[in-house]
Amino acid sequence: MSRRLFLGALAAIAVILALVAAGCGGSKKSSSTTTGGGGGGGGGGNASALPASSCSPIYYEGSGKPEFIFASDLPLQGSGRTQTVQMTEAIKFILKQHNFKAGDHTVGYQSCDDATAQAGKWASEKCSANANAYANNKSVIGVIGTFNSGCAEIEIPILNRAPDGPIGMISPANTYVGLTHAGPGTAAGEPDKYYPTGKRNYIRIVAADDYQGAADATLAKQLGLKKVYILNDKEAYGQGVATDFKNSVSKLGLTVAGFSAWNGKAASYEGIATKIKQTGADGVFLGGLICENGGKLVKDLRAGLGANVKLLAPDGFTPISAVVQGAGQAAEDMTVSVAGQPNENLGATGKKFVKDFGATQSSGQVDPYSSYAAQAAEVLLTAIENSDGTRAGVSDQLFKTDVSDGILGAFKINAEGDTNANPVTIYSIKGGKQTTLKVITPPTSLVKAA
């Protein structure tokens, strides 16, 4: 008995300590209003918030409580953080411009995080938990996201089956082809396996990888390359875009010298550089993310291959400042392709957004993806405005998107959820800064082959 008494006393002390800590944390009843699942009335300006564990508080400055909320689903941890946080800022900026209204509906916004600290990037269980939270919270009318295609693979089917759904999803950044249409590089059953109800609910305003792969292949051809070596980081995005690039360059008649992986945890890529040098390749495509030790890879490739071999990277190597930070001098002259128009080519609306939004940012810089996030918010708000105020209605409206003078210019969404605006901007790094090299709109025949 004495041991148990001792334990009991210990437990008591622990509980008292916890209580003291709780008191210091300032916890009172007010903090307990969050209801995650199940709760929440549908209308009448009484939206209930998504759980605080992965989402920010509701951003809403209109009168009363908002009728609906929409969420953004982005990885807010890890090395892409500056980029994704600015995207959420851009969404807030647009919502505020609209006075938190979409037509007659009042709308609030929550920014949700699909990354875990352990992973430092998106994590599958977080994606599925988030998607379930959206599905179960009846106030959620639409979702902006995701950033990573792998995460979208998990979330689309869950939102597709959501009650009163499907819930419409609009991604400013997913580029994996198989999410919306089949192609040479996609897996069996794609894209239908993501839409179990048979109804589409996912659109993206960014061109898919097949466009980017085709554009980079066109660039390779225009640069006069004969033989390219293709690396990928063995992540869903990197392998996808690398495969699309491979298919496109083959179609254009360039030789593929090799296709292999780089390990983001390795200490050295000198061996890879030696191997590439042996193949005599005059260009290397880096299909992957800058956060997978891309800076070191660029350094070792530049050192091993010399200044004359071209390094081509897709939009995984953004923000370009991170490339410069990670690779230093070695990043000089490499190209980075980003789907869409460069900021300086944007129309009047786009330019105004860059100027006004840039003024609110301490850096003064607007990342290209922030424009996409802002455009996604515009599209979603329009869809809510034109809808009948139901999830399914908003989802249907997303596919009727027809923007004539948006932040990204004019574009339409087709039945598969893809955008018809497919220019790809090629940036080149000069003197540690991004400069626009050219804008490539790849021909459809090439895209189909990717």
Add this chain to the structure above:
Amino acid sequence: MSASASTEALPTRWVPRVGLLPAIGLFLVLLVLVWLGVNLVKEPSAFAATFLDGLTLGLVYGLVALGYSLVYGILELINFAHGDVFMLGSAISFGVATNWFSLHDTNSLGKLIPALIATLAMAMIVCACLNATIEFVAYRPLRSAPRLAPLITAIGMSFFLQNVGLRFIGSAPVSVPNILSHKAVFSIGGHEYRWYQLIVGVSTLPVLFGLVYLVQQTRQGKAMRATAQDQDAAAMMGINVNRTISFTFFIAGALAGVAGLLYAIYTTNIAYDQGFTLGLIAFTAAVLGGIGNLPGAVLGAVLIGLIQQFNEGLSWHAPGSDWTQSIVFSILILILVFRPEGLLGERTPEGG
């Protein structure tokens, strides 16, 4: 005579028998040699370049592996936190070299050398004290607990230190400016071998020799070996066991500091999780060479470095960079299955 009579009664004993396991092991080694040979013939210049890169990388691994081996030798503890002490060594070197001295390869030798020595001293002292503190706080109270206990605190410490690194380095790898010259020393078939690689590689050798001297020749080294053999007996002989163990961790920490600086110079990139990844490789190297055996650790590390670069750099039937991690760990498993005492280790009742 009677002995020979008895052996004649059992003639089969004298037939050289090769067990199944050694035969398979031998076969695997032969396969690797054939593969290397063909690659050498097909692409001699790439082979030579990869060899040099692998050697350099392996020597850097070796510095970390020495720290594992040293601690394992005396406490039979896999000090998981060692990799992370090494990572902090890199972070400190980076901070000192860039923030205090703004070192760069354009600096004159007159500035470079004293600044490098100061950086090295700083990294070594901080890491040595850190490592000794870790031993004092996390391992010493568990000296006589079952083996699992300190191993688990070591893992916990490793995670903790990794997050300390995360706090200072951030989650993205940070680029270190070129501190030593990146100009070519010589070039083989267009593949350049550079000064910084040469200097980093060569720097590991005096460290190894100094360490072997310390352990084999000095009084303190004798105390270390005695403690490693039998702590109780060593204590009875008047050796202060606790101080000896602290000293060992101190030295291992200093090694991690050296490794941290050289690694930062060599890879020109530091990341908060480099310690874990490299620590695993270094530990594999230490096991490969025979854990507790110092030259063995370096030999093992060089072999791992070579295997890694050969796998990624050679063209003929190389599994390639997709499989590097698997190959390294398969080697670890194969070594533990076929020759648990390692290449240079002695066969002990515990090891095999």
Add this chain to the structure above:
Amino acid sequence: MTYPSGTEGGFDARALWRQQRDRWHHLPERTRTTIVLVVQVLIVLLLLPWWWGFAVLLAIFFALYWIPEDLAVPLGTRKLRVRAFVTPLVALALAILYPYVRDHIDSLPGVGPWPQMDTAVIMTVYAMMAVGLNIVVGYAGLLDLGYVAFYAVGAYTAAWFASVQFAKQNIHFGSVGVGATVPGIHISVWILLILAGIVTAFIGVVIGLPTLRLRGDYLAIVTLGFGEILPQVARNGDNLGGFNLTNGPNGITPIDPPGFGKTLHDATGGALPDNYLALADRNKAYFYTGVVLLAITVFASLRLRDSRLGRAWIAIREDEIAAAAMGIPLMRTKTWAYASGAFFGGVAGAFFASFKSSTFPNDFSFNISAFILSMVILGGMGNVWGVIVGGAVLAYLNQEGLANIGAKLGIADVPLYASGIFGAILVIMMLLRPAGLLPSARVRAELEEGVHDQPLYDASG
């Protein structure tokens, strides 16, 4: 009960600890009883106005605490100890009630809202894995740093046989919510849970056979190696000689949901859901499934512990030489520990994959292995109940607790340092309370008295 000699010198938190404990023990028993009772009542009363849900929960546990340990009721020829069966029953009842009361109870003190339902599901999954790992680490004393490999094998087994991954096949057997024309292999998730367990146990044996001869820390490293190799195989598995086994980094999504099918649904009057995904409140169904699986795991784990095999494991853990001398076949016994631990890891992995409806190679990092190990250590090696508590608490903290605490304290970065916090927990636990929060009496005795864990090898090995 003395501590071994190794504590001389060094930072000795335990000496201070012992001193305080001895002081307490010198008080008369009646005083101690009164103090504890008064403190408990005070705590409950204090909490009641602010966090009544938590207060009620505490009151229930305090009440359980006062059931005398030796109170027993006769049951046939045997005596049934009241506490031994009341505690699990109360825990089960609380778990069953949880989805209904969650929305009505107040927040957790100092943390935030009670776990959401999907977090609760993940808590059951991790608790299951922790109970599985406990068999290997807690019972048999074999340190496994690659437990995530078993989770991976289980998850991929479920993914292969319940998705469109093998689109050339068209095999349907008992799967729910999948049209008959959908390509791929679709087998009922219930069958797959068992199949995943068996496949994983087999893999466990395959991994174990060459490596279990090695002594403790070498074994740890080898398992760690396997834990690093398997995810890479999964990553590269989209092109194994041209065959797409794992779909590589794209992972396998979606995976079929569990469900009992229309026949059972109608036969039970709707008590058993037809298809989990068709439910409005699917997390509740997943949660109950998780609880049932966990209960089965716990039951099996306890029966195993008390079986001949379980006693052999404990004997090996305590003293290999003595165990071998008493005729315990070391290799076979260790392999069984591995296989049993792997089995539950596989089942949990398959269930988790079906819940997440996805499997990605990224899900299986070393962090997860260390995380599950932390649960076992935190809860108390060898004690199933402690391990469940450890698993549930850590899974909750990782999933939402740390973020909630961070939000409450106004520090957004708390989750960023999750692994560091868990690392610190590991270190502090080993130093202050090496046997865990709710230790098994045996393990505590071993830790306090020290054991001879000199390694020994099976005569046949």
